[in-house]
Amino acid sequence: MALRLLQQRREDGGRAVIAAEGDAAWIVPGVETVYDLASRAIAAGHTLAAAVEAAGRGDAVDPAAEHAAGRLAAPIAHPDPAHLIMTGTGLTHLGSAEGRAKMHAAAAAPEAQTDSMRMFLEGVEGGKPAAGQTGQQPEWFYKGDGTGTVGPGDALTMPAFAQDGGEEPELAGIYIIGPDGTPWRLGLCLANEFSDHVTERHNYLWLAHSKLRQAALGPELLVGPAPEHVEGTSRILRGGETLWEKPFLSGEANMSHYLSNLEAHHFKYDLFRRPGDVHVHFFGTATLSFSDGIRTEIGDIFEIEAAPFTLPLRNPLAQAEVKTVAVKAL
The missing domain is CATH 3.90.850.10 (Fumarylacetoacetase-like, C-terminal domain)
Structure with a gap:
């Protein structure tokens, strides 16, 4: 199953990264943007997928619901x-x-x-x-x-x-x-x-x-x-x-x-x-x-x-x- 990354618009004006595979989706702890996640992966010599796995899994999230609510950014x-x-x-x-x-x-x-x-x-x-x-x-x-x-x-x-x-x-x-x-x-x-x-x-x-x-x-x-x-x-x-x-x-x-x-x-x-x-x-x-x-x-x-x-x-x-x-x- 392909990994997908999304950026959530938080109520405080910040961002959070969502990782999704198949029907499962979760917040990626410790990073606010995909840019930060990619920079971390390059510095560590990891793939993006490996960087997501190393970060662990935060709260579960429903990307379709976030999309419908207008809480997804580019x-x-x-x-x-x-x-x-x-x-x-x-x-x-x-x-x-x-x-x-x-x-x-x-x-x-x-x-x-x-x-x-x-x-x-x-x-x-x-x-x-x-x-x-x-x-x-x-x-x-x-x-x-x-x-x-x-x-x-x-x-x-x-x-x-x-x-x-x-x-x-x-x-x-x-x-x-x-x-x-x-x-x-x-x-x-x-x-x-x-x-x-x-x-x-x-x-x-x-x-x-x-x-x-x-x-x-x-x-x-x-x-x-x-x-x-x-x-x-x-x-x-x-x-x-x-x-x-x-x-x-x-x-x-x-x-x-x-x-x-x-x-x-x-x-x-x-x-x-x-x-x-x-x-x-x-x-x-x-x-x-x-x-x-x-x-x-x-x-x-x-x-x-x-x-x-x-x-x-x-x-x-x-x-x-x-x-x-x-x-x-x-």
């Missing part, structure tokens, strides 16, 4: 949000080029192959290299820092200037950088890599603008080997009714890249191996409501669920108020 955070880096890769899933190609094909001649399709096909050809080799470089984007991370139940708030707020149901890898610069993968969580697809569709060179948005992380951090096949459902609720629903697939069996290849191309940069930093890296999706002609509205609720995760990720859509920003000469 499963990872950094004490200084500026040291949590959100990034991602696109065009990594079999079928993921179709929606992107539709988005950008209008700008190309009918016989021309879009940059998106070329990048996707290069990934299909070289994204799963032989052991010990580095494969094709994927698309990569910067998404923000820890101030843009929201947890289950929290609103996904698009900026006042945004043209769209659309869901992207994905897996996200969660990493911490050890004291010697080694990246350690803590596990995977469900995620909504929230983006502005209208802005992206206008011009692919605006992809960077479209990605500078918040992102939601599901309540559970799945520890241990990454599952080969993840199958779930992404839906949008409006007024209590299902507006749109579609299955989505993830895991390496459904991807054109190995996770190790995506990780190698991210952490090859010295900047991303700064000791103590946390990285949340989104692995991409092939399923978007935008590709099916859906335009979201304020108040819509995004819902993502997938086994082997046991709890869904739900987030309402909101929009920030207009802010006037003026640069002053100093």
Whole structure:
């Protein structure tokens, strides 16, 4: 049974770590955050699972009840949000080029192959290299820092200037950088890599603008080997009714890249191996409501669920108020 880690919001404003295996779940004594637990494991030369076992078992807890009561936070955070880096890769899933190609094909001649399709096909050809080799470089984007991370139940708030707020149901890898610069993968969580697809569709060179948005992380951090096949459902609720629903697939069996290849191309940069930093890296999706002609509205609720995760990720859509920003000469 896979170990799952969750972070509980305590009434005093602090945090507690919940460990869950199968139907059993308990408070992990002696640590307040998953970040602290991971740091302890690295220092001791233990796995996360071994660190949980060494800590013993505190009070039993019901994760579903905590989730329903709104007492679960995102499963990872950094004490200084500026040291949590959100990034991602696109065009990594079999079928993921179709929606992107539709988005950008209008700008190309009918016989021309879009940059998106070329990048996707290069990934299909070289994204799963032989052991010990580095494969094709994927698309990569910067998404923000820890101030843009929201947890289950929290609103996904698009900026006042945004043209769209659309869901992207994905897996996200969660990493911490050890004291010697080694990246350690803590596990995977469900995620909504929230983006502005209208802005992206206008011009692919605006992809960077479209990605500078918040992102939601599901309540559970799945520890241990990454599952080969993840199958779930992404839906949008409006007024209590299902507006749109579609299955989505993830895991390496459904991807054109190995996770190790995506990780190698991210952490090859010295900047991303700064000791103590946390990285949340989104692995991409092939399923978007935008590709099916859906335009979201304020108040819509995004819902993502997938086994082997046991709890869904739900987030309402909101929009920030207009802010006037003026640069002053100093």
